[in-house]
Amino acid sequence: MSTPRKAVALISGGLDSMLAAKTLLAQGIHVEGINFFTGFCVEGHTHAIRKKDQEKPKRNNALWVAEQIGIKLHIVDVVDEYKDVLLNPKHGYGSNMNPCLDCKGFMVKKAYEWMLAHSFDFIITGEVIGQRPMSQRKDTMPVVARESGALDRLLRPLCAKLLPPTLPEREGWVDRERLHDFSGRTRKPQMALAAQFGITEYSQPAGGCCFLTDVSYSKKLVDLWTGRGTREYDFDDLMLLKVGRHLRPRPHFKLIVGREEGENRFMEGYRHQFMHFQTVSCPGPLVLADGGALSDDDVLLAAGLVARFSQGRDAAQVDVQVTDTLGVSRTLTVTPRPAEQIPAEWYV
Amino acid sequence: MSHHQLDARRILCPMPVIRTQNKVQGLAAGDTLEVICTDPGALHDIPAWCRIHGHHVLESRQQGHEWIITVQVGASAN
Numbered sequence: 363m364s365t366p367r368k369a370v371a372l373i374s375g376g377l378d379s380m381l382a383a384k385t386l387l388a389q390g391i392h393v394e395g396i397n398f399f400t401g402f403c404v405e406g407h408t409h410a411i412r413k414k415d416q417e418k419p420k421r422n423n424a425l426w427v428a429e430q431i432g433i434k435l436h437i438v439d440v441v442d443e444y445k446d447v448l449l450n451p452k453h454g455y456g457s458n459m460n461p462c463l464d465c466k467g468f469m470v471k472k473a474y475e476w477m478l479a480h481s482f483d484f485i486i487t488g489e490v491i492g493q494r495p496m497s498q499r500k501d502t503m504p505v506v507a508r509e510s511g512a513l514d515r516l517l518r519p520l521c522a523k524l525l526p527p528t529l530p531e532r533e534g535w536v537d538r539e540r541l542h543d544f545s546g547r548t549r550k551p552q553m554a555l556a557a558q559f560g561i562t563e564y565s566q567p568a569g570g571c572c573f574l575t576d577v578s579y580s581k582k583l584v585d586l587w588t589g590r591g592t593r594e595y596d597f598d599d600l601m602l603l604k605v606g607r608h609l610r611p612r613p614h615f616k617l618i619v620g621r622e623e624g625e626n627r628f629m630e631g632y633r634h635q636f637m638h639f640q641t642v643s644c645p646g647p648l649v650l651a652d653g654g655a656l657s658d659d660d661v662l663l664a665a666g667l668v669a670r671f672s673q674g675r676d677a678a679q680v681d682v683q684v685t686d687t688l689g690v691s692r693t694l695t696v697t698p699r700p701a702e703q704i705p706a707e708w709y710v
Numbered sequence: 711m712s713h714h715q716l717d718a719r720r721i722l723c724p725m726p727v728i729r730t731q732n733k734v735q736g737l738a739a740g741d742t743l744e745v746i747c748t749d750p751g752a753l754h755d756i757p758a759w760c761r762i763h764g765h766h767v768l769e770s771r772q773q774g775h776e777w778i779i780t781v782q783v784g785a786s787a788n
């Protein structure tokens with residue numbers, strides 16, 4: 363074979379896609395990675411925002427994997443296109459707001475487009491039959507291949523032997539015998555293969571690759587849509603769902619309360635877009651109000667809550683500065699709202 | 711050889727890397743790109759991205775709460 367065949371590998375940053383790529387590299391295939399940024403990826407974000415996490419070493423796992431196995435990695439921003447996947451999943455949601463099967467189909471479709479545009483020959487993923495209840499079952503494997511348009515140019519090296527031979531196998535570009543037959547939720551075969559490749563360090567995301575599998579994040583997302591009366595969202599909304607404590611004291615607005623210095627600093631970048639609150643007579647968090655027009659009563663209620671979350675929570679009165687989106691500020695003197703007057707349902 | 715700038719402030723990883731990658735695609739070998747970021751994660755990610763794509767980080771410096779990373783486009787661009 364003069365020029366090696368080329369495969370584009372979906373790299374999530376976890377062990378499975380790393381092993382899938384490594385399996386093909388071991389067969390002399392030229393592999394490059396692709397990673398999709400949906401806005402919900404667990405990578406970096408909250409870690410980057412919270413100050414205590416800034417001290418820990420952090421890395422983008424997909425980049426790290428690519429470097430470990432010696433392949434290029436192309437990161438593609440799909441935030442806008444992903445909206446349709448999240449809002450209208452043909453196959454529905456998993457246990458939270460995760461539309462895993464549609465998401466897989468979408469990513470393989472994007473990889474397929476990339477493959478055609480860059481004259482690559484096929485696509486590989488780290489999928490394993492039975493690994494995930496929604497998107498990695500024997501009956502869903504053909505769904506992804508079909509709906510993405512990739513058809514038999516989609517190869518899953520970790521479970522290929524349990525599936526019909528794909529084009530790369532039939533054409534002899536890849537030796538089917540040296541692919542794998544992993545299935546089920548056990549991680550043992552992956553660990554054994556990692557050991558065989560001399561891979562000792564890898565990340566093992568617990569729930570999945572994104573925030574949509576997270577109960578509390580999904581709750582906040584649904585609350586955002588309910589509060590707005592529409593399922594629209596933009597990138598800033600997604601970022602803000604990852605920071606602060608969220609309270610919805612009234613249906614038409616919610617408060618985002620910075621929990622520490624790193625979050626406050628990050629939220630400062632959003633001050634011009636939101637009415638915001640900050641205590642002036644004592645240290646306290648930055649608080650953004652997200653929602654429709656706030657009445658004077660709403661502002662007073664919010665100021666009492668802001669005082670509650672400040673260091674003046676036990677003081678008789680606290681001065682709170684309120685600034686609207688035009689940058690006009692005024693100062694209110696309020697009594698911090700007693701904890702027992704903050705119903706648990708207000709916490710999103 | 712030309713020098714370019716990229717404002718990647720107030721966006722979080724991996725966005726600074728994506729913007730760097732997209733910008734570098736339009737540059738020639740030897741060109742330099744100065745990326746200004748506020749997410750410290752970029753200090754890790756941009757050099758990692760450069761290493762796997764054959765670009766070079768000439769300098770990383772901090773200015774208050776901002777980091778400035780200067781990248782030189784490698785010969786086998788992208």
Ligand code: SF4
Pocket residue numbers: 460461462463465466497570571572573574575
């Ligand atoms: S966990 Fe998230 S990124 Fe992964 S397949 Fe499901 S929806 Fe997509």
